[in-house]
Amino acid sequence: MTLLPLLLAIYVEEDDRNLAERLKRREPAAMAQLYDSYSKLAFSLIYRIVRDVGVAEDLVQETFLRVWNRAQGFDAGRGALGPWLLAVARNRAIDYIRSSGGKIARGSLDLESAEHPSTFVNFESDLLTRDREMRVRKAIDRLNENQRHVIELAYFEGLSQSEMAERMGQPLGTVKTWVRSALKNLREELGEKAVTA
Amino acid sequence: MNCDELRDQYELYALGALDAEERAELDAHLRREGDPCIAGVFRARQMMTSLALMTPESNPPARLRKRVVELAGEPKRSWSGTPVWILATAFLAVVAVWLGMETRDQARALAELRLEAQRHNADLARLTEAFALMNDPVAKQVVFGEGAPKPPRGRVFVNPNRGVLLLASNLPPAPPGKIYELWIIPKGGAPLPAGLFQSEADGTAMYIRKGPVDIASIGVIAVTLEPEAGSQAPTTQPLIAAAL
Numbered sequence: 001m002t003l004l005p006l007l008l009a010i011y012v013e014e015d016d017r018n019l020a021e022r023l024k025r026r027e028p029a030a031m032a033q034l035y036d037s038y039s040k041l042a043f044s045l046i047y048r049i050v051r052d053v054g055v056a057e058d059l060v061q062e063t064f065l066r067v068w069n070r071a072q073g074f075d076a077g078r079g080a081l082g083p084w085l086l087a088v089a090r091n092r093a094i095d096y097i098r099s100s101g102g103k104i105a106r107g108s109l110d111l112e113s114a115e116h117p118s119t120f121v122n123f124e125s126d127l128l129t130r131d132r133e134m135r136v137r138k139a140i141d142r143l144n145e146n147q148r149h150v151i152e153l154a155y156f157e158g159l160s161q162s163e164m165a166e167r168m169g170q171p172l173g174t175v176k177t178w179v180r181s182a183l184k185n186l187r188e189e190l191g192e193k194a195v196t197a
Numbered sequence: 198m199n200c201d202e203l204r205d206q207y208e209l210y211a212l213g214a215l216d217a218e219e220r221a222e223l224d225a226h227l228r229r230e231g232d233p234c235i236a237g238v239f240r241a242r243q244m245m246t247s248l249a250l251m252t253p254e255s256n257p258p259a260r261l262r263k264r265v266v267e268l269a270g271e272p273k274r275s276w277s278g279t280p281v282w283i284l285a286t287a288f289l290a291v292v293a294v295w296l297g298m299e300t301r302d303q304a305r306a307l308a309e310l311r312l313e314a315q316r317h318n319a320d321l322a323r324l325t326e327a328f329a330l331m332n333d334p335v336a337k338q339v340v341f342g343e344g345a346p347k348p349p350r351g352r353v354f355v356n357p358n359r360g361v362l363l364l365a366s367n368l369p370p371a372p373p374g375k376i377y378e379l380w381i382i383p384k385g386g387a388p389l390p391a392g393l394f395q396s397e398a399d400g401t402a403m404y405i406r407k408g409p410v411d412i413a414s415i416g417v418i419a420v421t422l423e424p425e426a427g428s429q430a431p432t433t434q435p436l437i438a439a440a441l
Contacts, residue, residue: 031269035262043257045249057261064265083246090249091213114213124244133250140251154214155248161209162216180205187208190244 009039020076023068038082039064041128042089047055059096063089073117080123087115090182094158139189147182150175199223199235207234207241214240218435221355242322337412341439342367349400355440361391361418365437368396371422378423379406380431384416391418393427415441 019037022030042063047056067085074084091114126132140148153159153167161179165172203223209215210223211399226234330336333353342350343366351365363379376395380388396402420437421428 002434005200026269028266028269028383032262032266035265039257039262040254041249041252043261044252044255047255048252053258057258057264060257060261060269061264080246083243086246086249114211119242122239123246127243127246128244128250132247136247140321151248153280154209154212154420155251158212158214160214160216176205179209183205183208186244186248190247 009080016081017076020071020074020079020081024074024076026068026071031064034067034081034085035064038085041082041109042085045086046089046093049090055096058094059092060089063092066092070117075117075121078121079117080120080125080127082128083123084115084117086128087120090155091115094156097157106145135190139186142189143182143185146178147185150178151182151186154179200226200237203234203419204237205404207233207237210238211241211245294388323403323405326359326407327362327364327403330356330362330405334358337441339418339439339441341437349420349437351402351437355410355412355415355418355441357412358409360410362410363394363406363420365396365402365420366438367400368402368420368436369400370396370398374425375422376425376427377402377404377436378427378431379404380417380419380435381406381410381415382417382419382423383414386416388419388431389429390429393423403433412441417441427438 015068016037019030019033024032039060043056043060046059046063047053050056050059066088074081140151143151143189149168150161150164153164159167161175162172164170164179168175201227206215206219206223210220215223215230223234223238226232227238235357242320318347331338333356335358336354336356339353339355340351341353342348348367349365350367351363353364354362356362361379361381368377376393378393379391381391382388392404393405394404418437418439418441419431421431421433
């Protein structure tokens with residue numbers, strides 16, 4: 001029973017490796033497989049950020065097209081396809097809310113570099129498994145309300161700490177304390193522990 | 198700041214959620230080979246990837262799959278029972294025909310556009326010339342057809358340096374085999390042929406007879422309907438007669 005997550009992770013890794021190779025060869029059927037593997041996660045994430053089904057559909061389409069067009073630069077042997085696609089999805093959505101909110105795209109350059117295919121090499125293979133999901137949800141549940149709020153603002157809206165302070169109407173120092181403690185808790189639950197699990 | 202002090206920023210960096218100044222500081226560390234921040238940011242990226250799993254689940258609409266898959270041009274039906282060489286030959290034949298048609302269509306469209314552009318350029322040149330002739334202070338203007346029971350109506354501009362400009366309306370297109378001819382009729386002299394022209398379908402006409410003219414010697418500017426090849430002397434009664 002304890003070997004099941006490991007076996008699943010190995011299976012996912014092998015599957016994604018083959019899929020990445022086929023994407024690089026621009027096999028149309030690979031796009032269908034990519035969609036079937038990650039569309040639910042990508043759509044959920046984008047929809048959570050933009051909160052509009054029509055916009056989310058457009059951004060999901062843009063996400064898959066971007067991955068399809070950039071697959072040539074992806075290291076199929078060492079790259080992590082799912083994490084890469086999710087980074088692209090998140091960045092598209094945050095870029096959208098930043099631009100539609102009339103804000104200067106403070107992080108547009110950051111977002112672009114954060115989704116470069118070369119960034120997603122040598123990742124652990126179990127980052128998106130069901131087992132991992134349970135651990136993430138458990139870790140989030142353990143945060144207090146303020147800690148959870150700042151993590152959500154950072155992850156779903158890409159806000160910096162000073163922007164969070166402004167949004168929440170709290171002193172920057174207070175927000176930094178919440179962020180620091182929230183990340184420390186998450187690190188303990190998901191970071192170092194995951195490496196040694 | 199040292200790496201320990203930057204540790205709290207790894208995750209925010211991985212999320213693209215640092216202010217520019219904070220980001221620049223961490224970037225400087227990441228450029229140094231062997232800097233502990235490199236491993237820290239790497240771990241943070243993995244942790245942030247997992248945070249996607251805290252998202253409440255939503256199901257994408259079924260139509261979205263078709264939209265996405267079609268981006269890659271996935272075939273909509275299976276041809277697995279057909280030999281590959283037949284498919285390839287048929288495909289090449291279709292492509293060749295399509296390319297041929299496409300090329301012909303594009304060439305035709307290009308030629309039409311080129312002609313259209315030439316027409317526009319010619320019209321523009323004529324209009325420019327007409328404005329220059331009209332706006333010259335030395336040009337003389339004569340109105341014709343006013344009060345006449347059967348128009349055409351319009352104006353004639355005579356410019357001693359540039360020539361004669363005729364602007365007319367209610368001048369129906371000449372019938373087949375016929376054309377309009379402009380005449381410069383000197384005072385006390387015989388009509389001199391000054392060029393052939395056709396009116397537009399809407400009955401308007403603009404014609405310029407280029408070249409210097411002696412206004413003082415001109416008695417009348419006239420237009421008659423003539424055989425298609427033109428005439429050396431009017432063969433019909435004038436439709437337009439503008440006395441200077």
